Amino acid sequence: MKKTLRFGTLESRIYMIFTLMIFATVFVMQLVSFRFTMNTVRNSTLENNRILLEQLVKQVDSYISGMEQISLAVQNDIQLIEYLQNSSNSSSDEYSFIQQRLGNYIQARNDISDIIIVGHDGTVISGDPDTALNPWTNISDKEWYTDAINRSGQTVVSSSYVQNIVAGRYSWVVSLSREIFSTHNNESLGVLLVDLKFNQIKDLCQSLVVGRKGYNFIIDSEQNYIFHPSQQLIYSELRIEPIDSIYALLGENGEPFFHDEDKYFMIETSSLTGWHIISVTNDSDIVTDWQYVQVSYAILGLVLFLVVGFATNRISTGITKPVRKLQEVMKSVDTGEFKLVGSIKATDEIRELAREYDTMVGHIRNLMEVNIKEQELKRKSDLKALQAQINPHFLYNTLDSIIWMGEMGQNKEVVLMTSALSKLFRISISKGREFISISDEIAHVESYLTIQKMRYKDKFEYAINIDPGLYNCTILKITLQPLVENAIYHGIKEVDHKGVLHITGKEIDGNIELEVIDNGKGMTSKEIDNLNKSLNSSIDDSKLSRHGMGVHNVHERIQLYFGGDFGLSYYHAEGGGTRITVLIPSKEMDLL
Amino acid sequence: MKNWYLFLLSLVAAFVLFIVLSFFYNQNTAEELELTDPIQIVLKSIEGQPMDFWEVVEQGIDEAAKEFGVQVRISGPRFEKEINRQINIINAVIAERPPLIVLAANDYKRLVDSVEKADSLGIPVITMDSGVYSDIPVSFIATNNIDAGNKAGAEMRRLISLNNRKTIAIVSHIKGTATAIDREAGVREALDGEDVSGTWFCDVDPEKAYQITMELLNNEYLGGIVALNEVAALGVARAVDERKASENVFVVGFDNAVRELAYLEEGIIKATVVQRPYNMGYLSIKTAVEYLKGKKVKSFIDTGSILITKDNMFKREYQELLFPVSKE
Numbered sequence: 001m002k003k004t005l006r007f008g009t010l011e012s013r014i015y016m017i018f019t020l021m022i023f024a025t026v027f028v029m030q031l032v033s034f035r036f037t038m039n040t041v042r043n044s045t046l047e048n049n050r051i052l053l054e055q056l057v058k059q060v061d062s063y064i065s066g067m068e069q070i071s072l073a074v075q076n077d078i079q080l081i082e083y084l085q086n087s088s089n090s091s092s093d094e095y096s097f098i099q100q101r102l103g104n105y106i107q108a109r110n111d112i113s114d115i116i117i118v119g120h121d122g123t124v125i126s127g128d129p130d131t132a133l134n135p136w137t138n139i140s141d142k143e144w145y146t147d148a149i150n151r152s153g154q155t156v157v158s159s160s161y162v163q164n165i166v167a168g169r170y171s172w173v174v175s176l177s178r179e180i181f182s183t184h185n186n187e188s189l190g191v192l193l194v195d196l197k198f199n200q201i202k203d204l205c206q207s208l209v210v211g212r213k214g215y216n217f218i219i220d221s222e223q224n225y226i227f228h229p230s231q232q233l234i235y236s237e238l239r240i241e242p243i244d245s246i247y248a249l250l251g252e253n254g255e256p257f258f259h260d261e262d263k264y265f266m267i268e269t270s271s272l273t274g275w276h277i278i279s280v281t282n283d284s285d286i287v288t289d290w291q292y293v294q295v296s297y298a299i300l301g302l303v304l305f306l307v308v309g310f311a312t313n314r315i316s317t318g319i320t321k322p323v324r325k326l327q328e329v330m331k332s333v334d335t336g337e338f339k340l341v342g343s344i345k346a347t348d349e350i351r352e353l354a355r356e357y358d359t360m361v362g363h364i365r366n367l368m369e370v371n372i373k374e375q376e377l378k379r380k381s382d383l384k385a386l387q388a389q390i391n392p393h394f395l396y397n398t399l400d401s402i403i404w405m406g407e408m409g410q411n412k413e414v415v416l417m418t419s420a421l422s423k424l425f426r427i428s429i430s431k432g433r434e435f436i437s438i439s440d441e442i443a444h445v446e447s448y449l450t451i452q453k454m455r456y457k458d459k460f461e462y463a464i465n466i467d468p469g470l471y472n473c474t475i476l477k478i479t480l481q482p483l484v485e486n487a488i489y490h491g492i493k494e495v496d497h498k499g500v501l502h503i504t505g506k507e508i509d510g511n512i513e514l515e516v517i518d519n520g521k522g523m524t525s526k527e528i529d530n531l532n533k534s535l536n537s538s539i540d541d542s543k544l545s546r547h548g549m550g551v552h553n554v555h556e557r558i559q560l561y562f563g564g565d566f567g568l569s570y571y572h573a574e575g576g577g578t579r580i581t582v583l584i585p586s587k588e589m590d591l592l
Numbered sequence: 593m594k595n596w597y598l599f600l601l602s603l604v605a606a607f608v609l610f611i612v613l614s615f616f617y618n619q620n621t622a623e624e625l626e627l628t629d630p631i632q633i634v635l636k637s638i639e640g641q642p643m644d645f646w647e648v649v650e651q652g653i654d655e656a657a658k659e660f661g662v663q664v665r666i667s668g669p670r671f672e673k674e675i676n677r678q679i680n681i682i683n684a685v686i687a688e689r690p691p692l693i694v695l696a697a698n699d700y701k702r703l704v705d706s707v708e709k710a711d712s713l714g715i716p717v718i719t720m721d722s723g724v725y726s727d728i729p730v731s732f733i734a735t736n737n738i739d740a741g742n743k744a745g746a747e748m749r750r751l752i753s754l755n756n757r758k759t760i761a762i763v764s765h766i767k768g769t770a771t772a773i774d775r776e777a778g779v780r781e782a783l784d785g786e787d788v789s790g791t792w793f794c795d796v797d798p799e800k801a802y803q804i805t806m807e808l809l810n811n812e813y814l815g816g817i818v819a820l821n822e823v824a825a826l827g828v829a830r831a832v833d834e835r836k837a838s839e840n841v842f843v844v845g846f847d848n849a850v851r852e853l854a855y856l857e858e859g860i861i862k863a864t865v866v867q868r869p870y871n872m873g874y875l876s877i878k879t880a881v882e883y884l885k886g887k888k889v890k891s892f893i894d895t896g897s898i899l900i901t902k903d904n905m906f907k908r909e910y911q912e913l914l915f916p917v918s919k920e
Contacts, residue, residue: 027612136857162906162915168854170915202917213658224908230655232870235909236896284661302607 102127211285322346460499482550491520652873741778757815801827
């Protein structure tokens, strides 16, 4: 069954609407779930980052608190303090003792670059014995020195900077400094400086990063960078960090976090130093399997779409297939045959529809049958009325003959003709019955023949040879008379020689065959064929002669009562003339 | 399926869905350059002592490579004077057909052949720090050395006005190198009208620079020396230090070797013009990536220079520049 793409059909409508709806649904669903997945992954990654960042802050703090412990240890080292108190009359012994003590502290920890005590008199004692003071440095200008003095005894943590206190050495450090005091009289002895190797913090910041593009940086509360992996880009403004957004967030509670384009910034503040450590994560590192997620979602969408599409197709054909079948059955009405749908595989609604249709068709069929029967009945009664009519010409001709014979005084002939006419009428009426016995029918046709024979003065002879065994069988009344009349008027009357009418009757295979044979004018084979054809066609009555119509009506009546297998046929008779046969079923009178 | 057209419709719709979704997802991912081979970088010297300069350039390159997600491979001769070796290296690099070559040329003219060869094979070239005598390179990322020379010259002009001695000498690193030519031109431009006695070449040898300076210091009118690179500055400073001539002979140098900065602190070198090697490395890769992405790039990018004196050398914004953290 070839089909073209037609949008008018129910099937394609259903399919189109479903497709569009599913398309929209799948699309929106995909979008939402994709977003959701990405957010979930992102959040869990950021969660991990937060833990990592907290770890980083702790470790940085541990370095600072380590330095603080050293500074406390020095402050509490009584021996060392005593030596320092006496250092005004600085002997080299005392100097080297202090140096050695400080050296021990340095060696105890590998993250300490140097420990230095600066006296108010400008003396500098370094824990590292191999170093010489950089003569070009002015210590009293240094922030770590002035801040420590200002905060008398409190520890001061510097930003990251290049320490140039030792000649020829420029090292990056973060320093912790505090003023130290005499144990006896709380007199200030100078400033203790502990330098932490900045590399420690740097390495820490660079090791605890997430992803290929992630990094950490540290800023202090004055917006100075303590550490940034590409500080030079910052200072030459090739890279700009959203410092303002970061500081704006600091006042808020909770976990400061924001994102700027594809970068996620997470901020933790160290309570010990006041530094803000910021972890930066790139979005491309958070969801590293972008492509995979994308492709799998797209394939999922495709599969879903195909599955639902297939299902939709099944549903739409499931609805339309029975409808189409129904439609095909209904089309049979056009051709006049009323088919029934019968049982159908479909939904309840369609089945109901089919059942109602079948009921309706059943009604129509019944109505049609009734109609046909009524038509038949009407035709039968019409024909019956016609058949019962006696040709008025025949009647007044006969009556004229009777009058003429009466005038002639031929009483015997008058009686004979009148009684024949009476018999004719009586049998014609037969109390309104449609069927009479064959013997009555014979009597009827004999009465007619008697009258005609008297009228035509022995123009013809007749013989009736019907099997007496059939006398009690039934026959439609006035079957033979029209045939005889036809034989007389169209056969015998037309010829000069004496006519002979022969009526026979016998039973053949359970049917009765009656024959009316004349030796009249006869017909050509073509005429016989035409007559036989005209018998079975309901041609317009007016085309036939009165006699012909009588014969036709006989045939029609037989067929109406007994069916198409019965009726009349014309044949050639032997020795010229015509033979008409009547075939009717054989039935005993009593059976009726 | 007998309703083949509906099946077809499904497929088409599904395909459209796929495309639309892909398109949408793609918008979320940043555009990244996908290279099968690394970008090749040929430097003037690697692992050479004490050329901290190239180490910092490499840091900048690495940072940019990380940021833009590209692979890089760095090569180069051990010493800056090995011109033939650099030619061999770049020829070997060209044979590998990299997507792009970044070159810091050791000679202004002798590397032109190699650059032309790369161009004939469709390999774009970006020059860095020192260019070549050719229009082929798509971009040149360097310190504007004339500008840098100008800064050094202007500082020398200011210093010499405070000095009784007025003669100025220029000690250059190598004859024929673009940096040497440009810096000298810049210095001479700024010192126009002053008594510039001449230019001496030390061939990137601190010992030779020291010897030249020893000779120059015999001139009792000599009041200033401009040393055009790190090696020259170190040689000059050593000689001035030994002769204890810093009171009379003012030295302005280039670059920021640790020893040079110590001389600066001591006052033997009065000022030094410092380049931004980190930015140079970073910008060379950034430009390379932009070029490979099909963007228009500038034919010359100035990475800038800064005049450093004893007063500003410990300023926060210059500390990282002068004392790269990774050195320790």
